[in-house]
Amino acid sequence: MSMFRIFENPLDDSSITIEHTDNVLHAFLMIKAKYPLARIYKGQPCAETDVTPHDKATAFALLNADPDDQFEVVCHAGAAVLPYIYYAVVAIMAAYSLYTVLTMKNPSAVAQGSSNNDLSSRSNKQRLGGRVADIFGTVKAIPDLLAVPLSYYNSDGIEIEECLMCLGRGYYQVTEVNDGETAVEGISGSSACFYDPETSLIGTPAYQAGTAFDELPYTVKKSASINGQTLKAPNDVSLSNVGLYFTSGGAIHRTNTSVDFTDSFEVGDGIAIQGAEFGQANxxxxxxxxxxxxxxxxxxxxxxxxxxxxxxxxxxxxxxxxxxxxxxxxxxxxxxxxxxxxxxxxxxxxxxxxxxxxxxxxxxxxxxxxxxxxxxxxxxxxxxxxxxxxxxNSINLDETYTVGAVQEDQITLANASSVNSDWDKLSSDFGGTTQGLSTDSEISLAIVTSKWVGWYYLKFDNPERALFNFNFPQGLYQVTKDGVRKDFRVQLTIEYQYLDINGDEVGEVLSYAFIQWSNIIDSFGKSIYLDLDFGHYGIRFRSAKTWAVWSNGNSYETVKLKDVFLLKQSTQDSYPDVTIVRTKTLATDGALSVKERQINCIATRKLYSYATGVQSTEMTASNNFADAVCALTVDPLIGRRSLDTLDIESLYATASEINAYFGTAIEFNYTFDDAKMSYEETLAAMASVLFCDARRESNIVYFAFEQPQDVPTLLFNHRNKVPQSEKRTSNFGVNKDYDGIKLTWTDPDDSWSESEINLPNDDVVNPQSIDAKGVTHENQAKLLAYRAYNKLIYQRRAVEFQTYHEADLVTRNDLLLVADDTKQQVISSGAVLDQDGLYLELSQHCELEVGQNYVIHLQLPNKSVDVIAVTQGDDEHEVLLARAPTASLILEYDGNLSCTQYIITRDTGVRRDLFLVTEKSSDGTITSINYSDLYYNNDKDFINA
The missing domain is CATH 2.40.30 (Elongation Factor Tu (Ef-tu); domain 3)
Known part of the structure; x- marks a missing residue:
């Protein structure tokens, strides 16, 4: 436990007491409630060891103080609060408002937020480094991608996409699973399965649309270099319809004597024969x-x-x-x-x-x-x-060969029989020549020019398989000169080579070729899986269309390399603390009508209830913000504290009171996606749309419901306001020339899109804009809008003033009684020259009238101000104090340059007005507006609806 040594009066050694505490921040705030000028020091008191909290970071530093630390607390006893203020403090138990923390500097937002909160461009996407979605209440949820989507073609040539996604932390009740606006059940072959935390991904889903999954998902690495490159035609046709015939030994002849083979071919060229089919036809x-x-x-x-x-x-x-x-x-x-x-x-x-x-x-x-x-x-x-x-009984000489010799009227192939054994049949069964034999095809010769796409490199540790997706966007067929549609075939070749850990090539270049023969007029695809050896770190690859049958007419043979993946089956069977989504979508007409993949659902977070004072036995889908506050508090990544820090009974009572007061559902339905959002900021965000303030009292968090008030929390007058800091304004019209309110909220009845409420009508030109995050009920949105609008039109006066440490005792929406000290006149100001008991000698002339009340404001060495009643002394440079100052004064006659400064003002009994706190800054400045019951004029609009 940390030790406190408390100096109740720095000028009196007998006032020192010693205490021990487990919560340094809470103990100090309780002392500060009685002694607003109190300061806390870690070690010997001096400016360098002053750890008095003034912002979020310094408050958290005290909250998390080491148990072995020792602190010195200097109370400045003479500055104890007045009795009526002290009793008010006791009444509110030194409430420490979370709003105080919120007025400090906000952390920067996460770059990529959840699509749940993006109402304009929603899609399933990866949010690398982002916070896992924390959904509370009911939202339209667009799960985040956990891995690269895997695309492949089934045996019918239809594209399939499989995704592994995360819905959010915790458990959910899921309904209305759609791909875009189309129900997944309505898309043939599609499926979506939702798995609770710690549930096997091939087990029983908590929600299932379509077929279940019986294999674990793949870990995928997709090549960024492949984006649909076209595999160009491999052959440049050189000669056709010139009376070609063939003789044994691999010789090619022509009957058209005007053709010179040497003009088109050279020794060593690759040459493709197409259409050389004779004898009994297919x-x-x-x-x-x-x-x-x-x-x-x-x-x-x-x-x-x-x-x-x-x-x-x-x-x-x-x-x-x-x-x-x-x-x-x-x-x-x-x-x-x-x-x-x-x-x-x-x-x-x-x-x-x-x-x-x-x-x-x-x-x-x-x-x-x-x-x-x-x-x-x-x-x-x-x-x-x-x-x-x-x-x-037929002969087919179609194949790719190498030119061995070229003459004007003859080409001799270097490897005819070894490439195609039908050359031997030509000798044995057809008299050694095809001249005079009939054929249904037009015979052609083409120079082979293999046109590769690649090399490309794709690194991935120990991949198990490579997946190549080829797309035929126009189908694959030919139309003869007679208008007959016929089969067409192409040969596609993949070459690949393994990479080592440094990304360098190892081993030989491997090859895989396949022939696609089809008579399909619609777009289709083909997936090729290659099993890979273990112990490598990726591949380099290239692909080409290496052969195509000659078309006696028009051929449709466009081929694109659409995707290349490296695959490794995941070994992770389940995920803790998050709900996982697995989807399979077929690119049928229904699926392709969605411009961008957007698997979505209506999700309601399941939470425990503590309404009875103890945890419920089972989780249920909940829209009660009290359940959400309890879950946030005990969450090991957010609140990280026990339920003992919550006023649970008050929390559930407040939730019931709010709904009963308005007579309509008041909920918070939102997805938290900012990794830097603190527990306090989270509660304050919820409270802001629930007509509440989130507060901490004696280290106990509760929600204070804003509604009409009768009794002010504190009084502020010249005794606890910094002289001449008060500014009062009176308005004719509305604040900052606003002519209305524009409140935005999320409308579930309009596809969960952003909706607006404009008051007093849609013709407002310069509205005050309010983004009501977490509001999904129209009545709730209207109530928020009307409260803001009423405060706009019924706010007629505003006051801003800087206080001494009494500012620590109030927070936003507190009702204050504030005296008007704007006409406060400075009688004299200057420096204190000397002190004789309770008599002070002043540097400036001072005349105090008999029968009037005056106070002197003394700037003390510890930077606090002591306000003491005074009367005239023996001359015009002397005054008599009603009591001793709370600390020693620094006198000018000692030659000090930073001597005690003073201001003397009149102590007037001015009118005091009720004001509602709207803002409080860390320097003690309070901004407030006049209080009026008219602010709540529309609160009962739906009580009987």
Whole structure:
């Protein structure tokens, strides 16, 4: 415990007492209530050790004093408050107003506030370094992103975005979960799950819209370098429609003798042959189709295909099956799997059934080409594009080669048979030449110019997977010269290399290529996942469109690299003290109608109640500000104190009294998002819209409800006001030429947007603006506006004066009785030359009239002022004091330059008026306005509504 040595009278050693206390600030304020001039020193008393609180920081320093510290308190006993003031102090128990703290310098605000409080540009965003949202009451909540959103495409090419977000600290009752203005339940495939603190992110949500999540979220690093770059066409077409034909050995010829190959190609060029398909053509099968667990595609068709057994390939497009899947919690969901791809065929069998032909096509590598085939566990019907390809009676020389030699009429390929084995079939089955063979395609030659996007670097410790998202904004198809829409295919290649801890490349460059074959006219996407080795620190990567089939007409093949992510599955199963939100949104028409992602909900904080004097057994959704004050007080990050510092009974009584007085709901619904906002500032912000003042009395916090008053708290006259500091003004009209009030509040009935109340009407030109944060009820907003407006129109007088230490005893909205000392006349002022007992010799002439009352104001060495009644002495430079000064005077005859100064004024019995405190500064200046019951004229507007 800290030790106090109290000097009740500095001139009397017998007045010294010693006390011990656990709360230095509270003990000193109690002493100061009786001795307004009291000062406290840490160590031996002097200016350097003076720790008398004068602002927030110095008050907190005393509040958190070390138990081993020793303090000296000098009371200046002669300056004890007058009896009637002292009894007023006892009556209010030396109330220490939180408003005093609020008038000091405010801390700077957090740069990024919660979207809950941003009524103009709301969106789910990251607030790095910001305070986790503290919601009290009911608000429209826009959760904050905890991680980078993860986007990918499903098997249908539809974009999906998954987000991990934080709703706020504590527990909540959640309703009306929307994406923008659209209910999440109304967006097909979307879901949103809210998890209470300490609840598994794959467990049972407190609130669920859509399907639940069965995997922990990914920790994501997104490449900032990728923003939708277009992968350019890889080939510059050089020659087509010039009568091209091929001979064994990899030779290319032309029949158009006007064409010189040496004008277009050089040795070493990459050359792409397109459209060189001869013999038995690919055939599209139409009819009903099923797939089964044996990797078979069974088609029933009216087509009788000649040479069906010669086909060695099958292409499926748009082949999807739908399964019912049982979740871990035994609920069931429906899941679609796309079986599309280009497959190898081991056999094709035909049977006849009436007029139908049934083809059983056995795939040899179904699950290898498309892993979704592993989900085929029974017979499923499909509706798909089915094309038999690669007949053994056909030859297809399309591929990319290297030019080995060039002549005017012939190009010899350097690696023909090793690149494409069909060159051997040309020799064995087609007489060594294609001249004279028919083809449905136009044959062309193109110089291959691979155009890469990259290299780009993406650093991330030990990523598990890389995700590449490709977007086809126009779809992927071709339209022939005959106007027929056909399949089109492109090859996309990704190259990547691992990075070490320094960001340098290690190991070989790895490559992954895939062919996208589609006949889709709408925008779609493709996600490619690459499993990464453990022990690296990111990758560098690049991507290109490395091949595209030649189009006999117009092709639509634009490809964009939309996103690149590095992924690592999170190991954090739950989060303490915060409510977590997981969402999945599909980019369907409904979702894309929202310009910006904005998952939102109506959230009400769940709190314990102490209305009975003890904590309730369960939390409930609460709009009672008394519950919020209790929660804030015991919060380890805000109040950090026990409930013993609250007047709980008074708090709940005040909440009930306010609602009963106004006859309508008076609530505080707001999100605190400023990390530097103190406990006192938080309570004061609440009180300001609840018609209250937050105060501390004997270290006990309570809320004082502002309503009509009868008994003033203190009297102020010339004895406790600094001479000539009083300024009185009388107004005709309204303060600062304000012609009304503009109060802004949040209207839940108007999409939780900002609404205004203008008094006396909407035509005000220069209104006093009030931002009623935390107000979401129209009646409450109107009551606040009318109180402000009534104070504006019924305020006719204002007084400002500087007091001695009695200013510590009052706070905002206290009722004061204030004497008018503006006509106070200075009779004499100067310096004290000498002292003889109670007689003072003055430096200036002084004549005091018989029958009049006078006082002298003495500036003491400790910077306090002692006010003492005086009468005339033996001559015009001498006065007689009614009592001894509270401290020794510094006399001029001793040669001191800073001798005691004095002012003598008349002690008049002037009229005293009631005033309401509006502001108090740290130097003891009080500003107040005339009190009137008319301020509360509209308080009962809704009592019978």
């Amino acid at each position: 055939v599209s099968l139409s009819g009903s189709a099923t797939v089964n667990e044996n990797g078979q595609v069974i088609v029933t068709s009216t087509q009788n295909i000649a040479g069906f057994a010669t086909y060695q390939g099958l292409t499926l497009t748009g082949a999807s099956i739908t399964k019912t899947v049982t979740n871990p919690d035994l609920t069931t969901t429906t899941q679609s799997y796309d079986l599309s791809g280009s497959f190898e065929v081991s056999s094709v069998a035909q049977t006849v059934s009436g007029s139908d032909y049934i083809y059983t096509i056995q795939l040899s590598n179904a699950s290898t080409v498309n892993y979704n085939w592993s989900q085929v566990d029974t017979d499923y019907s499909i509706s798909a594009g089915i094309t038999l390809t690669d007949s053994s």
